[in-house]
Amino acid sequence: MKSEFDIIIVGGGPIGIACGLEAKKNGLSYLIIEKGPIVNSLFHYPSNMQFFSSSEKLEIDEIPFISNEAKPKRDEALEYYRRIVTSNKLNMHLFEKVENVHKNKDSFTTTTDKNTYTSKQIVVATGFYDIPNLLHVPGENLDKVVHYYNNPHYYSGQKVAVVGASNSAIDAALECYRKGAEVSLIIRGPEVGQRVKYWVRPDIINRIQEGSIKAFFNTTVKSITKEYITLATTSEELKIPNDFVLALTGYKPNFSFLKKLGVNISNDVKKLPEYNSETMETNIEGLYLAGVICGGMETHKWFIENSRIHAKMIVKHIISNSVTR
Structure with missing residues (x-):
């Protein structure tokens, strides 16, 4: 050789x-x-x-x-x-x-x-x-937390928290929602990322506005457990039921x-x-x-x-x- x-x-x-x-x-x-x-x-x-x-x-x-x-x-x-x-x-x-x-x-x-x-x-x-860029929060090492997303079928019927505001996170949120998941979108900034694909961005904004996908803006993940994800907003701390976390933060x-x-x-x-x-x-x-x-x-x-x-x-x-x- x-x-x-x-x-x-x-x-x-x-x-x-x-x-x-x-x-x-x-x-x-x-x-x-x-x-x-x-x-x-x-x-x-x-x-x-x-x-x-x-x-x-x-x-x-x-x-x-x-x-x-x-x-x-x-x-x-x-x-x-x-x-x-x-x-x-x-x-x-x-x-x-x-x-x-x-x-x-x-x-x-x-x-x-x-x-x-x-x-x-x-x-x-x-x-x-x-x-992947890690969240560096307690519970990130749980099996329910993934940093790579493949197919929405896996999350059908589940409570899914998608963390991120760019293309990978937005695509995952929309696909999982359309396959029957209950999707929460956790975004650190005040809006969906400006670099999201131009034909996708209006879709996610409309889904958020109609309430199909629950978005938390100016919010970070504080901790993750087997049953919940805890979020820190600008005004309060929220604890919401959760089955999977897609940490698509780049x-x-x-x-x-x-x-x-x-x-x-x-x-x-x-x-x-x-x-x-x-x-x-x-x-x-x-x-x-x-x-x-x-x-x-x-x-x-x-x-x-x-x-x-x-x-x-x-x-x-x-x-x-x-x-x-």
């Missing part, structure tokens, strides 16, 4: 795949390492999820993405990216977890749970979906992994990693970032449609460096 490459790409999502395609087109040896299946994060999206972006904006390497509607569904995206990987015979190791990356003098050693590899460059394209990149690699991260709330915006190279020579991980805690900043260009930028810089050295 080959263990030496020009580029090791950590993460087999759309941007990691784009980096692999670009490396292959330019004659660079590469390996994409993904800890789960192809586009692991997309696989764990809710089963009925519809993208905000239209299909052409999700395309990589100008490979057409044809969907039934203008905005594709999760399963259509899985099919699209899977076919790209298989038809292009991309060199990708699945269900292999990167455990450590060590910087040598002029190379990197990458150790996984299955093998050890060396490469001249490393591209980190690990996204942000693996680590996710964050694996900052500890970046720090372990030596990447500088800002000390403010944004936690922005240091990289050159023209080359995507970090403060560590030969180590690049690609995709949503570049935004730190600003996970709304980078998407597939505006970060797919990172692949071309990275490979262009790698090739130019190899020519000048």
Whole structure:
């Protein structure tokens, strides 16, 4: 098994795949390492999820993405990216977890749970979906509390508290309500998030106004028990019966992994990693970032449609460096 490459790409999502395609087109040896299946994060999206972006904006390497509607569904995206990987015979190791990356003098050693590899460059394209933003309240470790939502059927006939104001929380609240759940929506701010999909936001507002979904604004979760969830509003404390809590409060990149690699991260709330915006190279020579991980805690900043260009930028810089050295 080959263990030496020009580029090791950590993460087999759309941007990691784009980096692999670009490396292959330019004659660079590469390996994409993904800890789960192809586009692991997309696989764990809710089963009925519809993208905000239209299909052409999700395309990589100008490979057409044809969907039934203008905005594709999760399963259509899985099919699209899977076919790209298989038809292009991309060199990708699945269900292999990167455990450590060590910087040598002029190379990197990458150790996984299955093998050890060396490469001249490393591209980190690990996204942000693996680590949820926790509530940090008593009872969050109960089995009834989940940070990932899949299918509303599971919650039919149950009292469900959905925590959050963005797309994932609003989609879950609407779907669970329509499958027969009694839904309470817990929102920390004064309104439904402004970045909620424009065709969904009026729907949730109407359901709230008619009383189909009970919304608690300017409210936080204080504690969770097997039978109840306790809320803190601006004026009082409420204890309401509850069967399940969907804590869909967002996710964050694996900052500890970046720090372990030596990447500088800002000390403010944004936690922005240091990289050159023209080359995507970090403060560590030969180590690049690609995709949503570049935004730190600003996970709304980078998407597939505006970060797919990172692949071309990275490979262009790698090739130019190899020519000048």
